[in-house]
Amino acid sequence: MDVYVDGGSGRYEIKEKLQTRKGAWCEEEDSKLVDYVNNHGEGRWDSLARSAGLHRTGKSCRFRWLNYLRPGIRRGNFSLQExxxxxxxxxxxxxxxxxxxxxxxxxxDNEIKNYWRTRVEKQARHLKCEVNSKQFKETMRNVLMPRLVDQILISSGSSSTAISMIEPSTVVDDHCSVANSSHDDHQTQAHAATSEMAVSTSTHWDENVESSYNWLQDDGATTCSHSQSLDDLVLDNLWNWNDDAIFPPPAMNYVLN
DNA sequence: AAGAGACACAACCGCCTTCTT
DNA sequence: CAAGAAGGCGGTTGTGTCTCT
Incomplete structure (x- = not known):
């Protein structure tokens, strides 16, 4: 049984005489961690935690550094392209x-995971279907994603937005495909995310979807075609795009048939 | 104004893999 | 080569804030 001791803003866990702090990090801890990593580099997190005088586990230090303290971390809302x-x-x-x-x-990865859980899975709940269900995926692919593309094109203010297309080809596991461009190519495209989207289409995951989420041309014209079987008016209310989030609270409950 | 519930996100947990000795 | 340590990753939880009643 773990023993917890009041640690002020956090709490302490005593395990085998090793006292480690849990909970939110304070400025002093952040400062210690940043200073130590800047002077000695990353890695060997358990010994780093001890050497830096941090009463944290190595894993906790690693997590804090990788997700919040390391240089280049971007915070804030995801852009439409993202x-x-x-x-x-x-x-x-x-x-x-x-x-x-x-x-x-x-x-x-933690930020993206949180985004998915709080925004995407919430919409699946509003639609009363499982987030991994074929039904929700179809809605995403046939309606949600094309509309997001439209919003991106509108917000870009022109039809000249360069959107590169990645041809699906190489099957990399049981049921999905990726572009046949190299990993580096993907990353290069990802770096150009603000004005140029790297989008790809997967055709292997579900060959049976009648109206697939088709692709964008280099001149920015969308070739998206999506199912008209859903009531556009209802969906306009449901997927009320704006610059801050693609998943605002739904204006009404909508149940797919 | 206050309490309850919902929401968003930071952080922890446990399992698996990789590395080191 | 084996065993323990460390790292990586996805799932889950805890908590502060916001919104609604």
Whole structure:
């Protein structure tokens, strides 16, 4: 049984005479960690924690550094382009957050995971379906993503937004595909996210969807076609795009048939 | 104004893999 | 080569804030 001792803003856990603090990090701890990593580098987190005088586990130090303290971390809302890319990459790889995060310089897997859970899964609940269900995926691919693309094009203010297309081809696991461009190519494209989206289409995950989420041309014209079987008016209310978030609270409950 | 519930996100946990000795 | 340590990753929880009644 763990023993907890009042540690002020946090709490302490005593394990085998090693006292480690839990809970939110304070400025002093952050400062100690940053100073130590800047002077000695990353790695060997358990010994780093001791050497830096931090009463934290190595894992806790690693997490804090990688997700909040290391240089280049970007905070704040995801852009429309980033939101689209999260949806797209999740189609390809599912909950492989660290892999998805590779395409978002400055973003962390934890941040993307939180985004997915708080925004996307919430919408699945509002639609009364499982987030991994075919029904929700179809709604995402046929309605949500094309509309997000439209919003991106509108917010870009022109039709000249360069959008590169990645041809689906190479099957990398049982049921998904990725572009046949190299990993470096992907990352290069990801770095250009503000004005240029790297979008890809996966055709292997569900060949039976009647109206697939088709793709964007280099001149920015969308070739998206989506199912008209859903009531557009209802969906306009449901997916009320804005610059801050693609998943605002739904104006009404909507149940897919 | 206050309490309850919902929400967002930071952080921890446990399992698995990789590395080191 | 084996065993223990450390790291990586996805799932889950805790908590502060916001919104609603």
């Amino acid at each position: 939101q689209l890319k999260i949806l797209e990459l999740h189609f390809l790889w599912g909950n492989r957050w660290s892999k998805i995060a590779q395409y978002f310089p400055g973003r962390t």
